[in-house]
Amino acid sequence: MQLTAQQLETFDRDGWLLLDSVFTPPESALLKREAERVYALDRPEVFREKDGKTARTAFAAHTYNEAFRRLGRHPRLVEPVRQLLRGDVYIHQYKLNAKAAFDGDVWQWHQDYGTWARDDEMPTARAMNIALFLDPVTEFNGPLLLIPGSHKLGVIEAGHDVSTTSYPLWTLDHATIRRLVAEGGIVAPKGGPGTVLMFHSTLVHGSPSNMSPFDRTIVYLSLCHVDNHIRRFARPEWIAHRDFSPIQCLGDDCLAGLLQEAA
Amino acid sequence: MQLTAQQLETFDRDGWLLLDSVFTPPESALLKREAERVYALDRPEVFREKDGKTARTAFAAHTYNEAFRRLGRHPRLVEPVRQLLRGDVYIHQYKLNAKAAFDGDVWQWHQDYGTWARDDEMPTARAMNIALFLDPVTEFNGPLLLIPGSHKLGVIEAGHDVSTTSYPLWTLDHATIRRLVAEGGIVAPKGGPGTVLMFHSTLVHGSPSNMSPFDRTIVYLSLCHVDNHIRRFARPEWIAHRDFSPIQCLGDDCLAGLLQEAA
Numbered sequence: 001m002q003l004t005a006q007q008l009e010t011f012d013r014d015g016w017l018l019l020d021s022v023f024t025p026p027e028s029a030l031l032k033r034e035a036e037r038v039y040a041l042d043r044p045e046v047f048r049e050k051d052g053k054t055a056r057t058a059f060a061a062h063t064y065n066e067a068f069r070r071l072g073r074h075p076r077l078v079e080p081v082r083q084l085l086r087g088d089v090y091i092h093q094y095k096l097n098a099k100a101a102f103d104g105d106v107w108q109w110h111q112d113y114g115t116w117a118r119d120d121e122m123p124t125a126r127a128m129n130i131a132l133f134l135d136p137v138t139e140f141n142g143p144l145l146l147i148p149g150s151h152k153l154g155v156i157e158a159g160h161d162v163s164t165t166s167y168p169l170w171t172l173d174h175a176t177i178r179r180l181v182a183e184g185g186i187v188a189p190k191g192g193p194g195t196v197l198m199f200h201s202t203l204v205h206g207s208p209s210n211m212s213p214f215d216r217t218i219v220y221l222s223l224c225h226v227d228n229h230i231r232r233f234a235r236p237e238w239i240a241h242r243d244f245s246p247i248q249c250l251g252d253d254c255l256a257g258l259l260q261e262a263a
Numbered sequence: 264m265q266l267t268a269q270q271l272e273t274f275d276r277d278g279w280l281l282l283d284s285v286f287t288p289p290e291s292a293l294l295k296r297e298a299e300r301v302y303a304l305d306r307p308e309v310f311r312e313k314d315g316k317t318a319r320t321a322f323a324a325h326t327y328n329e330a331f332r333r334l335g336r337h338p339r340l341v342e343p344v345r346q347l348l349r350g351d352v353y354i355h356q357y358k359l360n361a362k363a364a365f366d367g368d369v370w371q372w373h374q375d376y377g378t379w380a381r382d383d384e385m386p387t388a389r390a391m392n393i394a395l396f397l398d399p400v401t402e403f404n405g406p407l408l409l410i411p412g413s414h415k416l417g418v419i420e421a422g423h424d425v426s427t428t429s430y431p432l433w434t435l436d437h438a439t440i441r442r443l444v445a446e447g448g449i450v451a452p453k454g455g456p457g458t459v460l461m462f463h464s465t466l467v468h469g470s471p472s473n474m475s476p477f478d479r480t481i482v483y484l485s486l487c488h489v490d491n492h493i494r495r496f497a498r499p500e501w502i503a504h505r506d507f508s509p510i511q512c513l514g515d516d517c518l519a520g521l522l523q524e525a526a
Contacts, residue, residue: 102437106474139402140449145474174365178476186403186475208474211369211408212449213441 001079011084015151016199018189022076023132027255028193030262032134034067035096035217045238050166054103057167058096060238061219067258068094072221075249077130080198081223085126088246090229092116092127093222093239099142104210106142106164108171111150112222113201114158115170120240121232125154125202127224133195134217139188142210144197144218147177149184151200172204180204223247264342274347278414278466281452282459285339286395290518291456293525295397297330298359298480308501313429317366320430321359323501330521331357335484338512340393343461344486348389351509353492355379355390356485356502362405367473369405369427371434374413375485376464377421378433383503384495388417388465390487396458397480402451405473407460407481410440412447414463435467443467486510 001022003011011017023031039046039055046058062072071077072091081089098104112129116122137143158170172180189197199205201222210216224230229244264285266274274280286294302309302318309321325335334340335354344352361367375392379385400406421433435443452460462468464485473479487493492507 102440106472109474139451140408145403174476177365181476188402206474208471209369211372211469211471213437213444 001076003080003083008084011198014148015203016146016148016189016197018191019196020191021194022196023194025194026259028134030255030259031067031071031219032193032217034065035134035219038065038068038096039098047167049103049105051103054100055098056105057098060094060241061096062091062094063238067255068219070250070254070258071219073247073250074254075252077132077196077221078223078247078249081128081130084128085223085225088226089223090226090244090247091221091241092122092224092230093220093241095220097218097220099207099210099216099218101141101213101215102211104142104216106209107207108161108164108169109177109204109206110158110169110171111156111202111204114155116201116230117155118170119232119235120230122224122230123228125200126228127201127222129199129201130221130223131197132219133191133197134193134219135215136192137190137195137216137218138214139190140212141214141216142207143188143190144205144207146187146189146199147180147184147204148187150180150204151202154202156204264339266343266346271347274461277411279409279411279452279460279462281454283454284457285459286457288457289522291397293518293522294330294334294395294482295456295480297328298397298482301328301331301359302361310430312366312368314366317363318361319368320361323357323504324359325354325357326501330518331482333513333517333521334395334482336510336513337517338515340395340459340484341486341510341512344391344393347391348486348488351489352486353489353507353510354484354504355385355487355493356483356504358483360481360483362470362473362479362481364404364476364478365474367405367479368429369472370470371424371427371432372440372467372469373421373432373434374419374465374467377418379464379493380418381433382495382498383493385487385493386491388463389491390464390485392462392464393484393486394460395482396454396460397456397482398478399455400453400458400479400481401477402453403475404477404479405470406451406453407468407470409450409452409462410443410447410467411450413443413467414465417465419467
């Protein structure tokens with residue numbers, strides 16, 4: 001799986017790219033079932049919403065779940081990122097964001113690399129997200145909101161918000177968001193399970209709460225070029241990984257065995 | 264302004280109807296400016312969000328603002344409701360919902376008539392909302408979410424939620440919403456300033472929070488047939504009015520004088 005010249009150009013200009021039907025319905029359904037199993041675990045990697053019950057985000061599932069271990073080495077996710085970052089990559093962060101029906105809370109406006117630079121001392125923004133939808137993402141269940149072009153601005157000043165949700169985040173202020181949206185607008189990429197969304201680590205984004213009866217799980221691989229690994233180890237290993245060895249991809253059919261077991 | 268047979272049929276089936284460009288851009292802009300003046304007033308009718316600052320909803324602006332006094336007697340809003348409710352109507356409730364940029368909070372899933380029946384002893388659901396958009400309503404700034412067909416179910420059991428937002432509300436539980444959405448789906452009517460949205464008083468609806476930099480003011484006239492006036496006066500007069508005399512419409516150009524003053 002290689003991105004075309006036009007896709008590379010779009011990514012460079014807008015900071016994001018949406019790819020339909022990258023994973024099959026059975027693959028997506030398998031991963032959704034596994035995500036539900038992960039959310040049910042009583043582990044420190046599984047953060048809850050403010051209600052203390054609803055899963056908000058589960059970190060590092062590739063270290064304790066076989067399906068997500070394989071997904072973290074899947075060529076359909078890793079190869080396009082290797083192409084964009086021009087070389088070997090490692091997993092900096094791996095998370096399942098639940099955005100649960102009714103109770104999934106907001107992610108405020110932020111840049112991922114802002115956090116990685118400030119908290120983890122990642123040297124440059126040679127890192128990015130590739131995300132896989134495990135549910136239909138619609139206008140109703142808290143889709144990601146992206147500000148196209150905002151990735152060109154480098155790290156933007158941010159404040160550390162420790163009160164709005166259960167998860168502390170470096171967030172951008174209102175005046176900055178007004179200015180960026182006046183220039184770039186907002187897009188909310190949508191698609192069925194199996195859709196893949198790639199976006200730059202400095203792209204400004206957020207997502208609203210989910211008051212619909214529809215869950216909205218998205219898996220995020222945050223991949224970093226191996227030369228650009230973090231220098232500071234202040235956060236838990238399962239939030240900012242310290243294994244900087246290059247991902248060795250599995251075969252394109254690496255989920256097939258699990259599908260057979262499930263059948 | 265009379266609704267067509269097909270519009271009446273649609274309203275009966277779905278419980279809502281959207282009418283484009285009912286008010287002109289200058290009329291909408293005038294009312295938006297007046298809404299901002301209302302939000303800035305230090306009056307008990309103006310409710311704030313949980314932050315104690317951002318305007319959430321302003322009641323009864325027709326009793327203390329000349330533009331909204333005229334709008335409350337505007338034939339483009341009153342006549343279609345007279346047609347649907349078959350006779351004279353009075354203003355049961357009048358509100359400006361601000362859904363402010365960044366800070367506008369959720370309105371949970373509810374039925375308006377549920378509250379009017381429980382709190383105000385309005386005898387039947389012979390009452391409805393007609394709403395005027397004063398800002399563009401988009402997928403990004405907390406549009407109303409409606410469950411088509413849910414108005415056919417009468418008053419649905421609800422619980423009194425006094426904690427989620429700054430405003431107490433009779434809200435429907437998750438199992439009920441799942442069931443209703445499985446049957447009717449969700450729609451989010453959108454449109455520019457000047458758009459009018461009519462919906463039945465038993466239609467289940469809500470609206471998500473607004474994390475965008477765009478305000479989203481909608482004016483709601485909740486009109487009730489004069490024979491169906493409330494019997495209980497437990498809430499303040501400016502939340503549930505006690506003047507049951509029929510609205511006497513002004514002329515279609517009733518905002519013209521104010522537009523000239525503003526010019």
